[in-house]
Amino acid sequence: MKFGTKAETLELILPVIKSAEVLPQVRLSVKEWNSTCNEIVKKVMKNNWHDIDLIVRSSAINEDSCNQSLAGHFLSIANVKGIENIDKAIRDVIDSFNDNNEENQVFVQPMLKNVILSGVAFSKDPNTGGDYIVINYDDSTGSTSSVTSGSTNNTKVYYHFKEHNKIKDQNLCKVINLVRELEEILQNDSLDIEFAITEEKKIYLLQVRQLCVNNKISHTLELEKNSNLKEALKDIVKKFDQLNIHHPRLYGRKTIFGIMPDWNPAEIIGIRPKNLALSLYKEVITDNIWAYQRDNYGYKNLRSFPLMISFGGLPYIDVRVSFNSFLPAALEDNLSEKLVNYYIDRLIENPSLHDKVEFKIIFSCYTVDIKERIKILLNYDFTEEECIKICDSLRHLTNKIIDGNDGLWKKDIEKINRLEIRRDEIMNSSLDKISKIYWLLEDCKRYGTLPFAGLARAGFIAVQMLKSLVSIGVLSKIDYENFMGDLDTVSSNMANDFKNLSKVAFIEKYGHLRPGTYDVLSSRYDETPDKYFDWNFKEINKSTNKKKFVLSLEQLNSIKELLKQHGLIQDVLGLFDFIKIAIEGREYSKFIFTKSLSDAMYLFKQLGEDNGFNVEECAYSDINIIKTLYSSSKNLKDIFYSSIYSGTRSYEMTKQIVLPPLIVEGEDVWSFNQPSLEPNFITLNNITGKVVFPSESKRLKGSILFIPSADPGYDWIFSHEIVGFVTMYGGMNSHMAIRAGELGIPAVIGAGEVLYNKWKLARLIYIDCANKKVEILK
Incomplete structure (x- = not known):
């Protein structure tokens, strides 16, 4: 069976489909309408459709093909009733074609009622071409078009590996059976299918077209x-x-x-x-x-x-x-x-x-609200005595970490400072590239990521302690925002340096950074500085309502009493000194260790190029070949080639695999719902802005930037006067969350795939951090 227009294909399928219903239709061409419009309206009315709601749908000649889909490009008008309204709706749909082709079609169908689930199913993963059935559906609004129109925030996404037969949800089972039957009828495994299921448990086929997949093989x-x-x-x-x-x-x-x-x-x-x-x-x-x-x-x-x-x-x-x-x-x-x-x-x-x-x-550390928070365990068969034991052990651990004299974080700051000296020694030595890479990474682990891991732990405890003071009402949310805005981190220094240093001096200091700290394909700042920075723009984002963090006498006394009650060894000033230095120290240690890491990656790229491998090929290699090459006399080119070849082949499979963000049982590997996450909203501000992406550097000013993830290498974005940003992944204590708090920039960190992919299709969005919501404006 060959595809026709949208309406023609439904007509052809109607007599043979067994797994779904197809609604009756009246189809007409623009040519027919232009010559006998009154007769066509009468024809529609002859179907006893006088008193029911109808939908007038487009069915243009160029609407769908194997090379492009114009889904949603033309007008469809729902809930139409009466002769005059039918006449107007058909004219409006025809006007939306804009190409004067009289072969274009319009078709009229009854509106489907009592819909409990509707959506779009792909018979192949449209992103990877993988052998998955992907179902985007809405089971909350009762609309047949909420998924295709983007009018709901409740869209769900379900992945099902085609050759797997266990399907728990009976409604989704109906959709999968429909997909399989249509593949057989149309002899095509790349389909885009619109469907709806009613309260009567009937599934209706609303449309089927060829799915445009770019990576055809x-x-x-x-x-x-x-x-x-x-x-x-x-x-x-x-x-x-x-x-x-x-x-x-x-x-x-x-x-x-x-x-x-x-x-x-x-x-x-x-x-x-x-x-x-x-x-x-x-x-x-x-x-x-x-x-x-x-x-x-x-x-x-x-x-x-x-x-x-x-x-x-x-x-x-x-x-x-x-x-x-x-x-x-x-x-x-x-x-x-x-x-x-x-x-x-x-x-x-x-x-x-x-x-x-x-x-x-x-519960990973002691905080002044832990005795209240830990009560939840009493609902899960823990005893009060057990809760006390947990609190006591966490208090002992936390006191050891936050100690102002012998705290572990202080030793870690001392250790991270030694790394820069050792890095310079290696880079300025006469060692060969393999030896330099080997020792840069060894020192990076011992003097870089090891203390960074400790400072990251201290930084987390610091944020937890601060948030606990908010939760019990000693500090307000505004106090918390003001404290975060007062931090003096590498990122805030970078903003000031961008404003005050020359281009050469700025790149000398920050040139090792790159978006995607571990991605050799992402260029360093010093490799493509003009890609990242607008050197003509020297005004850096500053929150207009930022206030200094100051403790009142009442707050100081309350915290002093709390520390005494909870057996925490720090005094008030010592506690806030720890909180500030721990958060700043985490960011500083990350900045320092990434120098050694970035240099090692740069040398690795050079090593590959010296032996005939470009940077794209090097990205598929395994860093562990450096240990092999350093500790043996094996042929460098052979080792490199073997690693690249193996990595390239395995990555072809990696691209096809789709897994849920949380794997609870083995069955999840075969089929799963992509869960919506609870995004982290940073600051209490709100903002409206156009949606842009990092590649659109000339459009960043005044925009809301969308980036999949955000490590320190993305700090360049703040030199472009963005008004907010959204990430797919990230936590409330991540680098970019800290950065947004410092600058007072509204941000949504860790939106998850479902929400991120929905919001990024908008042109204009509104972010309200205080009320934790995002609205698509257009």
């Missing part, structure tokens, strides 16, 4: 790819099952995996990093460093446990390992087991909190 390669994808998914399920069983060195009866908890790889390296970025992140942080420093800070010893697991090239945090690492070292075994099980169960109950686990689920 031959049928033979398609079969091979899909077969390999199935095997890759089987391997992921097998690995999940292996890691999910009881482990004698871990508390907790099971685990789950997420892309955002703890060291949130989705924000730092993305959900599909190339092999160099993935291996670098594992090497300098998530394989060993993270656990060493957490152990040093008084938590359970998780050394030798990798925190991040690669599922087909997609990075996930082992949540059970992470939750174990937040247990105070002194906490007894039985209570530790009970607590980890509670944490995991709570996250399964509330998957939208997977980027907020330390704020919303776990």
